[in-house]
Amino acid sequence: MIDDAQLEQAAPMGETVIQPTGHAPVPRISVIVPVWNRPADIERCIRSLQKQTLPQSDYEIIIVDNGSTDSTPAVARKSGVHVLVEPRPSSYAARNLGLSAARGDYVAFTDSDCTVDENWLAKGLEALDRHPDNAVVAGPIELFSENMPTSSSVCEAYERIFAFRQERNVARGAACTANWFCRTAVVRQAGGFRSDLKSGGDFDLTRRLQAAGYPVVYAPDALVFHPARATVSELCSKARRVIGGRMMMRRNRRNPLHWWAGLTIDTLRRFQTLFTERCPLVMRARLSILLVTLWLAACWEVLLITLGGEPRRA
Template identity: 40%
Template sequence: MLNGDALPPVDVIIPVWNRPDDIRVCLEAIGRQTYPRELMNVLVVDNGSTDHTPDVVRGFAWATLLSEPAPGSYSARNAGIRHGTAPYVAFTDSDCIPEPDWLEKGIATLLQHPDAGVAGGDIRLFQSGADADPLVADYERLHALNQQRMTSANGCMTANWLSPRAVLEERGGFDSSLKSTADSELANRIGQSRKVVFAPQAVVQHPARGTRAELFQKERRTMGGRWQKYAEVSMGGWKRKLAIELAARMKRLALSDLDLRRKARIAVVDIKVFQVQLQELRRLGKGGEPSRD
């Protein structure tokens, strides 16, 4: 561990919405952190849960339960930023399981890179549930949850994100009007003047989508966030962009070390994702609201 006398206080911000079992496991993992407990201010922001999620959080005496009624995880994260006071801020998600040295390694990365505005830690997928589809996990490993690729393009996923507080406040936090992709949008803005670095030793375990239906719903939500973010793009422009992305995914799949049979099956999922994106694009073009979940 780093010298305890040199370690800064950290706000750990976790938004949650109707995930009582997940937030319990997440907070148990936070409780096992090697970072000194007295330097961790754990803020769980409930985003309008209608079940017993808040009661679960209250069972962890060292965690502070906040409430943000405005729907959307980015509104909840902004509420956590406003409430916190520590010079550094770490984000993870309620369904994630940080490794015991996650915070220690993440803060070490920021201290080693004083010109960095964001440190994105590694996100490793695990499958949960007897009905989990291994092809969905393969798809997400290849295309979705690659934090190294994200940070190399000045992006970052909030499942594993650390920043100096001053940087977040200077940039005004997350764009809470977006239901999805506001993490990459904020990281892009920060990346215009500060470094976005990868922290490979700061590891968070993230569940893969269990089923294809869950994967496709995630793609609908993400499409809605992108639609909001790039409102100036024409329908034809969107179709070309999605086709180019499909081609890039197919190339990445072809170059992967998976066997031919699995590649063929994942290619089918890739094509279905493309079809789901086009369907959601048409719905949004007719005035539909972006999905929250």
């Protein structure tokens, strides 16, 4: 672990730190949100961030547009927040750009399709203050939709069982950047996110930080809300993106048999979890079919990448 004297303003992954201009008060924490073609979502996200109980002078909001081709940048600028543009197609490259511009002692990350509880920043800072060892703090990501929590939709039922198990992630030394806090200089010193990744970069960075001596802790009252995916297409897209990210992190493992075996084991474990859930027999059967569908989608992505295809972006 490095000491305070070594926590200098290093740019992530060799990038240039964007120096602040003017005489605006220095915030305590910087919130960074990457976005790509989500005008309605980013407007809702910013609105929730601007309603924090933390004094507005204590935080700044940095939106990083990741090459949107619609009205997303204009919607973000209309909200009066700091907007940057990262053209490289990677949400992690976008997060690194935001990190280079951050002026706060601490940094918080969430996603453009999320909304946050009004006490999110206050509770995140409380957790950081309880851990002067420069811990990574991760909070829960709760699903929402018009039909939750008793949805009859098989996709939303799947999400309720398997999506965003942040407490379990933390127990394994990882965390999703949908709800993620850390000291800014610590993340910069670690080199930031791997900008070559399109999925899995949050787990990669968190595990690197933990290996460097920074613990990962769970803050159950720092709440973020994420919409449940409502279609099979959305779930298949996520399954393909996730396996693509894993393959990019382990470029030396190009044998598709390795990845197909791993996907099969993971799917069997999900079947085991499914059959411990209390749900109607018909829903369990539909969820079983969905599990097989997602397994096939991920296996197809493995084949495409093995043959030279590019991983999908978020």
